[in-house]
Amino acid sequence: MDSAGFIQKLTDVVGEEFIHTDPVALRTYDCDGLTIYKGIPSAVVLPESTEEVSQIVETCRDYRVPLIARGAGTGLSGGATPLPGGVLIVFTRMNKILELDYVNRLARVQPGVVNLHLSRETLPHGFHYAPDPSSQAACTIGGNAAENSGGAHCLKYGMTTNHIMEMTVVLPTGEVAHLGADGEDTPGLDLRGFFIGSEGTFAVITELTVRLTPNPESVRTMLACFSQVGDACRTVSEVIAAGAVPAAMELMDRYTIEAVETVVQAGYPRDAEAVLLIELDGLPSSIGPLETLIRDISEKNNCSSFRIAQTEEEREGLWMGRKKAFGAFGVIAPTYYCLDGTVPRSKLAQVLEEFDEISARYNLRITNVFHAGDGSLHPNVLFDDRVPGETERAIECGAEVLRACIRAGGVLSGEHGIGIEKIREMKDQFDEPTLEIMERVRDAIDEDGLMNPGKLIPDEENVFPVALGGAVARMGGGMTK
C-alpha cells in the first residue's frame, strides 16, 4: 500500500496541523481507560466537521485502512483503543454546542462536547443533561453515545439511549445519514437506538440532538451504614421491590470505605461493612414519603446508622467519597481492574458472596463500589502489575467474576461496553445463533469490516493480546508504518 499517499490524502482533508504521524505523538493515543491492551495507530486525525469526517472515512475505505473514533478516551472496555495501524479520528476540535433550545428541551451538540460542559451551560437556565458517567468531567457526549454510557443517576433517568433524539452519522460508505429525529415517532427501524452502544462498529457519530431535563427542585442525600453487606443488598432489593426510585443508590463495601477514608475522609464510618449512598430528587412533597420509606426499609435490615446530609457541603462530602473511590484504591494496590457485570437486583447479595469466594481462590482482593439500584456492579480486582503473572491472573479473575454474573441471570456489561475487554466472554453470554446474527448484521452495515474492528464481536483471528510493557498486536489488516 502507498502509505505516503494515504497520509497525504488525510492531510489534504484536515490540514497539516491536525494530523499526527510522529511515533511519539501516536503513543499518546495507544489506549483508552483500559490500559492493559494497547495499539499504535498509523495516524491520528482531528477533523472539524461532518464533511471532513466523511472524507476521512472515504479515504480509509479507498485504502482499506481500519478507523477508530475517539472522544476523550475515558472508556473502560478498550472501545477507543486503536487497532494497530488504523486511523484514529479524535473529536477534540468538534466540541461546540450548536443549539440550546429550552422551549423544546433539546440541545444540539458536536460529539466532542464534554458531558459536564453541556450541563454547566444549561443549569442556570433550569435544565441539565441527565446521563452522568463517573468520568463526566472529561468524557464526551459522542463517546457516551457510542458506548451507551450509564452513570449513578441512570437509576431514575435512564441510560444515554433514553436521552438522544437524533444523531448525524457517517456510514462506512462515507455517506452521511440522520438517525432519529427531534420528535419521538420516526419512520422505519430504530437505527438511532440500534447504533447507540454499537461501540463505533457501525458508523462515526458527528452530531447529536439530546434531551435536556428540568433540574430537580430539591435533592436529599443520605447515607445508610450496615455491619453486613448482605443487609445492605437486601435493603436495595426491598427499596426497588417497594417501587421507590431514588435518583441514585450506590453501595460501597468495607475495602472501599477504608480506601476512601484514608484518602479523602468522606465521613464514612470505618467500622461499617457496607454503606449505601442514596439520593432522592424531585419535588419536596414527593420525596418526603420516599425518604421515610427508605429509612424504614434500612432500619428493618439492621442499618447501624442513617444520616441525611443537612447542608450542600455535607452532601458534596458524601459524594466526594463515592467519586474518589477508584483513585483511592491506590492505597491498597498499585493497579485495579474494574468490571461492570450487571445482575437482577434481587441477586446482589448472592453474587457478592460469590465474588468473595473467587477473590480467595485467586488470592486477589476484590472491592465493590457500584450502582446498586440498577444491579450494575463494579467489582474491582486489585493487583500489582509489576509482579510477573499477576496481570494475567487479574484478567482471569475478572472473567470468573463475569461468569458469576451470567450464572445469576445477569450480563457482562451494564455500562462500560464489551470493547476488547470482554470480547472473549461474549461466548459465555450468548449462544452461537445470537452471536452470529450480531456479526451478520454488523457485516451488512460495514461490508469492508473497517469500522473499529476487533471489538465487541469475538473472532479468533481478531483478538488484541494483553500488552505487557508495550503494545504488541497480532492483528492483520492494519497498516503499519
Next chain:
Amino acid sequence: MALKLDSFAQSIEADSGDSVLLSDERAESFKLGGQTPSVVVSPADHEALCRVLARANEAGLAVFPWGGGTSRGTGYAPEKYDVALSLERMSKAVEFLKDDLTAVVEAGMSVEDLDKLTNAEGQTAGLDPPNPGASTVGGTIIADRSGPMRVRWGKARDRVMRMKVALADGETHTYGALVVKNVTGYDMNRLLSGSWGTLAVVTELAIRLYKAPEHIGALAASFPSTDTAFKAARALMASPLMPVWAEVLDDARIASLASDDGIALPGPVSLVASFGDFEEGLNDQLARFEEILKTESGDDILRLDDEQTARLGPALADPPGEDFSGPETLAFRASGRLDQLPRFAEATRRAAEAGSYDFAISAHAGSGVLRCWLAPEDEESSPFEAWRVFSSLCREGRDEAQARSIHLRLDSGPNSLKEQVSVWGEDALESAALQVMRNIKKTYDPEGTLSPGRFVGRL
C-alpha cells in the same frame, strides 16, 4: 403456489392436529390492506411456531405475524399474504418476578391481562396501546405503539428487557437479559422493537415494570385555541412537575370522549394532564399545575378524581369512535419539536378544509406528537388532497434540516391513497439510512418471508 400452500397446510395440520382451514368469517378477521390470508395458523408454543415458520419459509410463502390486529390499518398493502401467524394461543404469563419488577409473558398476552397481573401487586407496565383488551404485548412492542403515557414511562420499546424471537427460517434467538442496564453486545431489542414483524416473530418478552403510583388525579382546563393550549403544555413540561400524560384535545375529540366514554372535558380546546404520586405529592403537583393553567389563561378548570383519571388515560390512547370510525376515515400523525404542534394542528384544519373532511385532534403535548382523524363530509372528500395539504403545511417554510426532522405518518387510510404517498414518512429518510434498513432486513429474512411489502420503503 396453490400446491405449495396445500402441502404447507397439510404438514401443519399433521404436525399440530389442528385445522388451518378458514371460514370466510375467520378470514375476514385477519384482513390486511384489503387482502385475506389463505391460511391462519395459531401455534401453541414457540417450538411449534418455529416449525411453522421454517416450513413457510421453505415453501416461499408470505407470513404476517398477528397479535390483536389493532394496528392493521397502518402500512402499505402486503406484497403478498399467504399465512396469518396468530399468537392467540401464546398468551400465558411465563414468570412474574415482582421483587425485580419484571414480568415475562408470551407475546400474545393482551395488554389488559398484563395490567391485571401487574396491578394486583401494585405495579404497572405503563403500556398504553389503543384497545388494550385486544392489543397484545408483542404487538405493542413490535409496532412500538406508544400512547400519551410515554411522557412518564418512555416509549413502549424502552420497556423490553429480554426478547425471544423466531426468525423466518425457524431459528431461535434470545436478546437481552432480566437486568435493567445492559450494554452487552448490540441492542437487538431496540432493533426489533418497532420493526413491524419484518425481521422476526417475537414470542416471549420480559417487560420492565414500575410501581403504580399510590394516587392519581388530573386537571383539565379550557383554552380558546390549540395554540394557547400548547403554550400552556410547554410551560408544564418546562416545570419540575412530572405528568403521567399531557394531552391537548380539540372540540371534536372532546365531544367524542363525552359520548364514547362519558367524560366531559371543558372546550373548545382542552389541555388535560394527569399526575401520579404519594398523596401529598399529588396534591402539590395538581396545585402547581393549576397555577400554570391560570398563568396561561386556562379557564373552567376541572379536577378529575382517581377513577375518572384511570378511565380517561386509556380512552386518550383510543381513536375517537362513532363519527370517526367509518371505513373512509383517515388517521394522520405528525411528530416534531414541541413548538411545532401548533403548526401541525393548523395543517390538520387546512387539510380537512381542502379535502372536505370533519376532523378531530389529540396531541401528546409533552412528546411533540399530534394525531388527527378525518371523516369524510360528503362524497366529494379527497383523501389525497387532505394528505397533500397536511404534509406540505407541516413542513412548510422549514429549512432542509428542520423539515427532515419532522416526521409524518399515515396511520390509516384507503389503499388508493397509500399507493400514492409515503405512508411511513420515509420521504424524509435519506437513501443511505433506508439502504441500511434494507441490508438489515435482508440479513434477517433473505427470502422476504416476513410481512413483505407493508413496512417502510415496502421492505
